Amino acid sequence: MLSFRSELHSNMRSFTVAAAFAALAVANPLPQEIDWAAVDALAPIPTVTIPIVDVSAQASTVAYEPSAAATSIAAAVKASGVDSDAPTGLKARGAAICKPQPLGAGPAPKEDTPEAFLAYPEFSTKANAASTPSGYYNTFKDLKASNNAYGYMGYTVLSEYSTDICASKCDAIEGCAAFNLYYERDPTVNPNDQSCANPPSTTNIKCVFWGGPVNGENAKNAGQWRKDFHVVIAGSNGYVSNKIVTPPGCTTPVYLGNAAINAPFDCNGKDTYLGVRIFQKGPFDISKCAAACEAQADYARAHPPANGGEIKTCQFFNTYMLMKNGSPVGQYCSMYSASWGSSYGTNYGQYRGSDKYSVEWSYISSNSSSPNPACKPKA
Known part of the structure; x- marks a missing residue:
């Protein structure tokens, strides 16, 4: 089962940077915007040229391999937070x-x-x-x-x-x-x-x-x-x-369509949002987000706050395809210390200049043994 143990920097720039796992800092401003620093650190996904049918290769x-992908992500995250996926290509x-x-x-x-x-x-x-x-x-x-x-x-x-x-x-x-x-x-x-x-x-x-x-x-x-x-x-x-595989130890994923979670501060005025990771290699796979969440937890447990502050653990995540003007940026994975219901799926993307960033194929899932439902803010 995924323990979902994790403490992340709440203003995390990107899990592609080695310094991603710092102590919890100031809460992010609301509403939760797309993490532009993380997006800017990415290289554009290359356009695929689908082969013309050839006599030597008609298909x-x-x-x-999902388990291998999850293991690779977990190992990279535990080591330094750097995405170790290597580019692949077809030789002419x-x-x-x-x-x-x-x-x-x-x-x-x-x-x-x-x-x-x-x-x-x-x-x-x-x-x-x-x-x-x-x-x-x-x-x-x-x-x-x-x-x-x-x-x-x-x-x-x-x-x-x-x-x-x-x-x-x-x-x-x-x-x-x-x-x-x-x-x-x-x-x-x-x-x-x-x-x-x-x-x-x-x-x-x-x-x-x-x-x-x-x-x-x-x-x-x-x-x-x-x-x-x-x-x-x-x-x-x-x-x-419309089929999605449930990662071990997770609740059945709930489909949010083209909406992402926009979690408010909880009833105690605390921000439950922890951070983000973006994947660009291989197919969309919800288990990647689950594996990253658990790996971040292991890292955080091994590096508790020096000031003895609270260690927030990842109990809930939202993963979706982030699109820029209709083209994929990558699989976005947001993590939270508490679980929020689908009614908080109110982020439908945003504009950055003339570029439209949108959400597609969005799913949420919680730690099945300890979902930690969010303490909802008072109206």
Whole structure:
């Protein structure tokens, strides 16, 4: 079970800095704003380029092991507060000239042009008629762009436009939280030479897996050019899982949607907010926040306040996707010494200049053995 023992600096700048675990200081001003210092310390999440279907690799998935991720986070936090996640990437393969590519199973317009592909009515008909799989909710339909979401988990090519098949494949991937299903206009040969710069097209039906929510705002990939061949997308639908795993020792997570906790001072005038950690690697995983909370507790117990002051322990957390103008910043994890109900989920994000920071896929959970309900302030 998670002991959730923790004392954090209440004006914590970021758990990515080694000095994150100082003694409890002045309470944060209310309402709780996004921790801008923590956000500013982050590098932008790179935009994922989903591979064009290749004869040597028609499908690929990204492996994720939740327990290993939690262990890694805990070890890093206990050591120094520095996030030790290392960047990963795919190495480019050498390619033969004008190599034939797999033929897709999707329909195609009579006129083989990107404009005709985008206007082809059958794509819209299929997308709008698609059912929402059990355990998922639909976030958009029939767009002409695919997602650049959080936590790319790979893709596969389907033999039919089926949300149920795509969902079943997502369910089989550890960490998959959402999928994007669409038609893609691809070249029949690799257009890597002037002799095949604009070959005939084929229609692939792509099922792309993500570790965070997909929505209309992060559907920003409208295709790409390969030599003179224009890859375009149509009939793009997005679906997000409504299933979430409960970490050991935690209460069943409560879904707050696009709201985050904004906890007031308690009835004794004390601030229960402890601090924040932001994750940028791997899929959205509530156990990361739980593991960080416990690890912070271990650190705090090992480094009690020199003045003998109260050691506040983390009993409750709120984790969600923080978005900037619709694109993911990272998985935000706020920790508290007392549990607050969903009625305190009143923070829907904020503007910073012209940039809109919003909350998505927000969950709260408490220590199941010692939730420490907050002493609510008097009206």
